[in-house]
Amino acid sequence: MAALPAPGGAGPSGSAGVSGDPGRLTTQTLAPAGGLPSAGGGISGARSLRRMARAVTSNRKATAGTVLLVLFCLVGIFPGVIARDNPSAEIYSRSLGPSAQHLLGTTAFGQDMFAQVVWGTRPVLLIAFGVGLGATLIAMLIGIAAAYLGGAWDGVLNLITDVLLVIPAFPLLIVIGSYLHGAGTGVLIAVITLISWSFTARQLRSQALSLRNRDFLQAARVRGERSLYVIVVEIIPTMTSLLVAAFLTNALYAVLFSSSLQFIGLGDPSVTSWGTMLYWAENNEAFQTGQALWIIVPGLCIVALGAAFALLNYAFDEIGNPALRPVRSMRRVSVKNAE
């Protein structure tokens, strides 16, 4: 993981090291004291958000994931500050090696590769956040509605979810992509969102079902609250951690799906993004012509961004479920008990 901050040459990776270290220190100092008490169940709303904020600083995986994600966001928001070159301008000599002028060299078309990597961050992030939010939102609507309304509604919504769940997602994406002829960022977000909400919907439905007969919901019903109020104010806040996990998982899959689609040429080839870089590199036989960086660097960026989402996801899992924490600490406890 430590070797991952590849995209930004000296600047960004240097700052990753700097801001990463204090995080690691806090982990060591805080973990024994602050780690265990946060493992209570059934917390809601702002309180659980505050706990998450504290957890990010006390869990090493969470710190690493957050630092990576913040870095990528900064690069995605201000690409022009880091790379002055126009990423699609074919103005340099072709296939140059790395140099001070072109940190990663130039492509076979004479574009600055570093600029491409930097500017390519934005579409990937847009897709990750767009699909993460969109799919989680649809899943929330459908999953909770199914559980709360029950009866025929539940039957129909659940059936739709199940059918979508078993139809192979990636081949379906390929088929839709082929009819679209060059999907831009917005289209990719829409298509991937529509295909990937079903798993989350199922999770949220069963969570909502398990809440159905809890006292606080009975109380709300007795008070005569409207369904919408109950769902938004009473049910959804109890699912915060599940929703965060769903967002992170969907974002991760969106990164992988969209990059794969772009790699096989189903994205809009004029958009500069990591997936389309890989597409052009493969089309120009980058390996055989000695331009390995053209394939290695965008791939590493995908891995690093994916790792950011995955690390955060694992961290939140560990925070919410103490049984999953690394064994080492458990062993220490059992050794102590034995003594």
Added chain:
Amino acid sequence: MNFVLRRLGFFALTLWVALTLNFLLPRLMPGDPALAVIAGHKGALSPTALKALTAQFGLNTHQSMVAQYFRYLGDVATGNFGVSLTTQPGNSVGRIVLDAIPWTLGLVGITTILAFVLGTGIGILGAWRRGGRLDSVMPPIFVIMTVIPYFWIGLVLILFFGVKLHWLPYFFSYDYTLTPGFNWPFISNVLEHAILPAFTLLITTIGTWILTMRNTMISTLAEDYVRMARAKGLPGYRIMLDYAARNAILPNLTGFAMSLGFVVGGAILIEEVFNYQGVGYLLLQAVDNDDYPLMQALFLLITVAVLVAILISDIATAVLDPRTRGAR
């Protein structure tokens, strides 16, 4: 019995949805993609092929959508998937697909079995020596593996073992210069060409088996009957295999049944990266060439394979574990 009938009903419904998607997608997409492609290839097609295609994509407008739909369902039921538009113009789609299937079954099928056996074994050992060296390196590696795009792993392996070291071939499934036949030079050549794609597939899929087996095994090891076996002083390997692993293997076993369904369409990008002429490679070729009849048939094939596998694994779970029968 009731359970099996319900699963069969769900199978039929999903199949119908997949068929309908196949029918509706080209008709609903903006810009009428089929029309554009057929117009673009008019010269290369025989009049009969052209006629079949216009009918298949509903371009002769005097037929109503409903009539087209039933015609399409009838065609699929009788195994008539039409002719290829551009990949192998004029050839029957069924024929082309049948030629590709053995390559995918050979490469992906064997690798899937290998990944299952190895992964389950490593998972058993990892859980048995919990906290040991094997167990502590596995989870982080798995985290990393889940975020790497499969195709990129293939590309990196090509770079090192193919381009840099020249150890292994990485293009197509055998040397163009050889004539296919049942002789050792050809067979060994095929095996050599399969090593890199198979290895890529193996390292990308093995993690799931390891992790599922390990996690189930850990909870099984905490059961009372395992403690009882330990108390009786049984040898370690017997407790590990006969007591713990045997009871923990169910999720992996049903997962295996399901993964067999994904064999057909599960390695699309790996086949593409290695130019390995299986089903996935064919699908992407069809996509590249806008060969819609071929693409539709392949999508259907991949979906049906997955659905059948899910049906089998559902029924297998119900047979092997009575507790699941009443659920859902």
